[in-house]
Structure formats: structure tokens, C-alpha cells
Amino acid sequence: MTVPLSLNTVTVRDRWSLAQCIEGCARHGIPGISPWRDKVAEMGLAQAARAIRDAGLAVTGLCRGGMFPAADAAGRAAAIEDNRRAIEEAHALGARCLVVLGGGLPPGSKDLPGARAMLRDGIAAILPEARAAGVTLALEPLHPMTCADRSVLSTLAQALDLCDEFGEGTAVAVDVYHVWWDPDLARQMHRAGTGPEGGRIAAFHACDWLVPTTDLVFDRGMPGDGVIDIPAIRAMAEDAGYAGFTEVEILSRRWWAEDPDDVLRIVKQRHATSC
């Protein structure tokens, strides 16, 4: 089976607009794209949707919703409103999912269970709209090193517990960077394949863990440059019923400094050899 490739636009975020990403994917023969909301807003939602459709690209996800924990009720309500807009955008783009992130601890808080409850409550609040719009909420656990300031959603087990609770309309996004270290990974990937409606993996993201890693956020590696056995994790996803795109998503100061056309060429090559 040839796995189709998708470009997460953050990979070239510093040099290309969404319009350039769409043209770049077409030029390089990359059949999928996963845009970030700020780039969609910059281009205009309707125009972005049209350009992506005209280019014949699949939208493998919209980045990103979630981020529910906040210091007060007004902050939590604002996050929920923002997620409702994200659902509309995902629907308009025909995205296969809206990627939902946990968000970090509210400023000054040490109440991790409390923040996790806010995440749960946020999902509960937006799920009716997501279901009505036919937009899958792809809960993406992020690496535990992001727990304080980006994601209290830390493991695949935790994401699947939420899927178990909420059922229809929820799934997981598996990013190898965030889950590769997990001693429980094989078991949880298997579990992801056993939802009542079949597999619960809505998206599969790839990049690599560099040795050494010099930044907790912006030092992700090009597939093949690090230590993650990406094909082994992809195989787990396929065993769990996932047959979709591999989306390459690299947040990296090093790659942001390169010519995006070079980056796309290398992404395509590494997708073939290292994913």
C-alpha cells in the first residue's frame, strides 16, 4: 500500500502563506494538506476552501481547537466560542478532523486534575456542534514536556479514555513525536482500533526526535533524522484500522530557515524512505 502524504503547513510557516502552501503541494505532487487557522484567516476562509478544492487536495485536519483550561469562567467561555468557530471552519474546509489540543495549566495554577476537568468539560460543550457539522474532534495528546504550558492531554490512554466517555464524534490524532516514548504505546494503539464504529485514529502525524533536542517546542526533526521508529508506529496505526494520510508536521527553527521548496522535496523523499 502506498501511504498518501499530507503537508501540515506549520512545517513551512515562516516563509509561505497558505496560498503558497496550496500551490507548493500541487507543484510537488503532495495530495494532502493540513492548515493552521491563523493562515486560513489570513487568506479568508471561503477563498482558502476554494483554492484547496481547486487544487484537489484532501484536508487531513485543521489545526487547531481545544486549549480549554483558563483561569476564569470568561476565559473558558471564550475558548468554547473559539472552538465553535473552529468547527465551522473545519466544516467549510471539508477537513477530516479538527485537531483538539489539551491546553496548559491556567497561569499560576498547580491544579492539574482541575485543568484536565476543564478539558473534559470543553469537549462536552462543543461536541453537539461538532456532531451536527459532521466534524470529528481528533484529540491529540502532546508530549508530557508540554504539560505545563501547552497540553494537559498527555497520553494516548488519556485521549482514549475521553473517546470512551464521549463516543461518536471523537477520535484521536497520533503524532509519533508525542507518543513514541510511551511504554504502553502498542497496547493503546491496539485499543484505538477497537471503537464501536471501528478504528478511532483520525490523523497520523510524523516528524522525528533529535538527539540532542535543544528546545522543548521548536526543535523537531525531519523524519529519518532522529530516533523514532516511525514505520513501526505507522504499522500499529494500520493494524488499528487507519489507512489514511501520513501528515508531516515539523515545528523547527532549523527547517523554517530553509527554502520551502527544498523542505517539501525532502519531506516527500523522507516520507518514502523513513515513514
Place this chain on the structure above:
Amino acid sequence: MTVPLSLNTVTVRDRWSLAQCIEGCARHGIPGISPWRDKVAEMGLAQAARAIRDAGLAVTGLCRGGMFPAADAAGRAAAIEDNRRAIEEAHALGARCLVVLGGGLPPGSKDLPGARAMLRDGIAAILPEARAAGVTLALEPLHPMTCADRSVLSTLAQALDLCDEFGEGTAVAVDVYHVWWDPDLARQMHRAGTGPEGGRIAAFHACDWLVPTTDLVFDRGMPGDGVIDIPAIRAMAEDAGYAGFTEVEILSRRWWAEDPDDVLRIVKQRHATSC
């Protein structure tokens, strides 16, 4: 209950020898110490043991054994030999445990399950000597961000699985920095309290997670300066039957630059207010 304090000597490693740490603990009224092996070697094992005994300090652990994964059989054998020496040293010092770290992936390897098997096999190899010497092997899971180059032992669940397998002579070291993010923490801490011989927590380490964290290894925080709810995790340890020391262990370029007497004063204060 007043929790006794122990100083992990790495906290002041750049400015103080082990002899200075021993004198410093006595001067500041800190009743426990946990030395690193390089500092013990520098002072001489017999002299270190005598000085610690003369100062009336409890040795809450010896840092560190483990680090078993290696690229070839000779490397693995060398690691096992080194651990046998570490067991002798822990015995000579009267240490309550030898802290056992997972070690990272062998250079060039992407075989994480293989490295984890090497860790398991290493423990199996040294356990007879540890039991004969009465030295508890305290398996310490490190934060998942260290998985590639320091610790394939990533979660408390994984450490307790090894304790379940090996039984007598094995236990866990719980460092709040490494486990605070874990959605499964409360359950695993409870599990740690249920070994056949009672609780399986041999050591409790404290420092804090700073926001932002700027280095994956050397940017740990003084208790109280970060987001970890240390008292909540200490309470879990006590519920699991642990009544021992809280050992403050801070790897931090910022604190290494300070006057060690100031550091010890602040450690003592924060132990009282934030642990």
C-alpha cells in the same frame, strides 16, 4: 508529621565536594544526604562512609546505577560490572537504596523495545548481588523527554511492572519532576503501596517544573518556583506507606551558580513551605 529532608549532592555539584556537602548538611541541620558516585570516588569510599557516619547523616540513596542499554555485548557487560561496584558502594555507605536509571537508546539505535529489554536483563543480572548485599534497587522513571538519551524507563507503571516481575530487592524512586504530568499517577502511586512486603517506594525526590523550561536536563526548579503540586504527590507517597525523607535534587545551571550555603538555606525553607 515532620518530613525529614535530604540533600541530593547534585544540587550543589559545581561548587562543593562531597566533604563540603557533608559539612554543609551538618551546619544547616539537614539530616539526610544522597551522594553521586563520582563525588564518592573523589573523596574515597571509606573516607566518605566514615565522614557521613560521623556527621550522623542518613544516606537516602546512592546516585546512580542502571544505564544498561549499550550497543554491544561488551558494553552491556561493562555496565553490569559497574553496577556491581555501585552495589558495593551503596552497601559500604549504608545507603537506603541504589538509584537505578534506565539509560537511553544505544547510539544509532531506534529499537526502544530492545533497549527496554536490555534494562530488564541488566536488573536481572545484578539483582542477586543487590539482594546479598541488602541493597534495594530503586528504579527511577525519568521524564519522557529523556527517553532517547538518558532513560528508557519512562513511567511509574513501567517501573512497577519491573518490580512485579523481580520482587524482593526492587522498589521505585519517585521524583515529582519526572512523574507529575502522568494522568495515571494517582493510580500508580496507590499501586506502589501494595507490594507483598508493603510499600515499594524507596525514595522520594523533589524539585519543580519551571514555566518556561529552557533546557531538557539542567533547568529544574527550586521547590515552589514551578507548577508541580509537590505536597499532593508527597501525600500520595505517604498513603502508599512511604514515611521517609524528601530528597531535594535540583539539576540547574541557575542554582549551580549560587553560593551553596544560600542554596541550602533556600532548600531548607522551601522544604518547609512547598514540599
